[in-house]
Amino acid sequence: MSLIKRNEDYPAWSNLFNDIFNRNWLDWTTRNFSDTNTTLPSVNILEAADSYELNMAAPGLEKKDFKIELNHGILTISSEKKVEKETKKGQQFTRREYSYQSFNRSFTLPDTVENEKISAKYENGVLKVVIPKKEAAKTKSLKTIEIK
Numbered sequence: 001m002s003l004i005k006r007n008e009d010y011p012a013w014s015n016l017f018n019d020i021f022n023r024n025w026l027d028w029t030t031r032n033f034s035d036t037n038t039t040l041p042s043v044n045i046l047e048a049a050d051s052y053e054l055n056m057a058a059p060g061l062e063k064k065d066f067k068i069e070l071n072h073g074i075l076t077i078s079s080e081k082k083v084e085k086e087t088k089k090g091q092q093f094t095r096r097e098y099s100y101q102s103f104n105r106s107f108t109l110p111d112t113v114e115n116e117k118i119s120a121k122y123e124n125g126v127l128k129v130v131i132p133k134k135e136a137a138k139t140k141s142l143k144t145i146e147i148k
Contacts (some may be wrong), residue, residue, distance in 0.1 A: 040103050050138050052131040054107070059125030061101075066127060068120055073111070075118070077127070078104040112137030 046053040054075075058066075061079055069076045080102040109115070114132040121128045 040105070043105065045107075050133055052113070052133070054129040054131065056105070056127040056129070057125065058122075058127055061122075061125075063122045066120075066122065068129065070109075070115055070118065073109050073115075074106050075109055075129070075131070076104065076106045077129070078102070110137075 041056050041058045043057075044055045046055070056077060058079065061081060065079045065081045067076075067078045067080075069078075082101075109131065112134050114134055117132045119130050
């Protein structure tokens with residue numbers, strides 16, 4: 001996944017063709033029919049004049065469950081959480097369910113960001129990562145040039 005914008009005239013057609021040509025038609029497992037993965041958190045990426053803001057919906061996790069790494073221009077956000085309920089001595093059960101959640105999402109950052117100033121905050125089930133732009137990459141105000 002990339003933070004770099006694409007200017008496509010017909011983005012719906014592009015997605016349709018990518019879906020058709022990138023699919024493995026010999027794989028008839030259930031993953032061939034769904035583009036969504038319920039364990040993969042959704043992400044919104046907003047672009048402002050001076051930064052990018054990545055918001056990841058990850059309810060039920062805690063701040064300590066996340067791992068954020070930046071390596072050679074690739075920002076990776078991952079989490080692994082395993083919850084086991086203790087069994088008391090002499091306790092018998094016919095069914096026991098474990099809870100295990102993990103994900104790993106990577107984003108390619110453009111060269112125009114300040115890698116040293118990236119910050120993250122987790123609040124109300126949303127991980128917010130702010131990625132500031134370098135001064136040269138910040139959007140300049142529109143200048144009107146007079147024609148003589």
